[in-house]
Amino acid sequence: MNEMLDALFAEAQQTVETPSEALMARILSDANAEIDARDAQEVSRRDAQRPKTRHPLIAAAVAALGGWRAVAGLATAGVTGIAIGLGAPGAVTSLATGYADTTSVYDEAVNGYGLDDLVPSFYELAAEG
Amino acid sequence: MQMPFDALNDVSDEALLVAFGNGDREAARVLTYRLTPRVLGYAARILKDRAEAEDVAQEAMLRLWKIAPEWRQGEAKVTTWLYRVVTNLCTDRLRKARGTGLDEIAEPEDDRPSQEAEIMTRQRLSALEKALATLPDRQRQAVVMRHIEGLGNPEIAEALDISVEAVESLTARGKRALAKALASERERLGFEDDGS
Known part of the structure; x- marks a missing residue:
């Protein structure tokens, strides 16, 4: 079988x-x-x-400013400026706006220096109006 | 179908599969010509339906293409892996088809006159196919792989996911059942009754 x-x-x-x-x-x-x-x-x-390619204009601007490190430095400086502006320390405000009079707290007696020490012609300009 | 003769014909199935995994289309062509007849032949013997067997062959080859990039070299023979896939695909189809009159086996086409020997051969093959169809699925798969496809017991064990001893048992029982099923047809099939 x-x-x-x-x-x-x-x-x-x-x-x-x-x-x-x-x-x-x-x-x-x-x-x-x-x-x-x-x-x-x-x-x-x-x-x-693949890393994303940036817009050529942005890439050119960054290159002109010295690369991303330089741009980062600029950005930091910018942010610091904004922080100072928002924080608005009194001295900076007064200096920037020219607010001063004889009774001002920004007196020589208080601050050690007067506005006309920093901007000698300031009062004359103010008097002329 | 004539297999094209070229340099890749001497390359192993596994090396070709790895090459295909790396995008070599020529390797795919050689593998297709080399493996499809075996895959189709096995599927056809198990399913007894040429169209179904072609679907299974295509599906098995598709799975081979998909696994190629992750093929772990040295773990299994490509043919063994394919026999395993084809076995599983056939088993699924047989399960689905069961109950819908699967066991209708087409008689060989005897309409054109041909030589006596050819008719006898066809009758014998038809008788063998009918007898094979009476075996349980696992026995049939094991017997076909062992005695027609010519696989070794360890390969069959891997393809069927069983032990070598289980393969031996399946093929032995399968052969006994075949012998029993064919006993009454000895003379019709042209075998001398030697009383064995």
Whole structure:
């Protein structure tokens, strides 16, 4: 009985399933589509990793100012200026607005120096109106 | 289908798969021509339906393309991995088809006159297919892989995800059942009754 089975198996081994051209074409098409999909994924992954390019005008302005370090310094100075302005220490306000009279607290006796020490012609200008 | 002769024909399945994973389209072509007949043949013997077998072959190859970039070299043979995938795909389809009259097996087409030997061969193959169809799925898969596809027991064990001993048991029981199913057809199939 085993001989019969062996003979049948041997005959079955001889029969090779021949895939149709259409099936081969479908399988190859799947393979190529897979490569295309992977390539597309790779491109989008690289795009995501690439640093974002800035507007050329902004890049030129930053370069003209000496690069990002210099711009950072300028920004710090700017913020400090705003902080001083918002904080408005009395002395700065008075100096900036020229508020002063003889009874002012910004008297030599109090401050050690008078407004005309800083701006010698200030009172003359004020008198002229 | 004539397999094109070129330099890649000597390259192993695994090396070709890795090359495909790196975007080599030529490797895909060689793998397709080399593996599709085996995948299709096995699926056709298990499913007994050419169209279904073609679908399974395409699906199995698609899964191969998808796993290529992550293929871990040296872990499994490409063919063993494919037999495993095809087995699972066939099992799924057989389960779905069960209850909808799956066991209708087409008779060989005897309409055109041909030589006696050819008719006998077809009758024998048809008888073998019918007998195979009576086996439980796992037995059929093991017997086909062992005795028709020519795989070794360790490979079958890997493909079916069972032990080698279990494969031996499945193939032995499968062969006994086949012998029993074919016993009454010995003479019709041209085998001499030697009383064994």
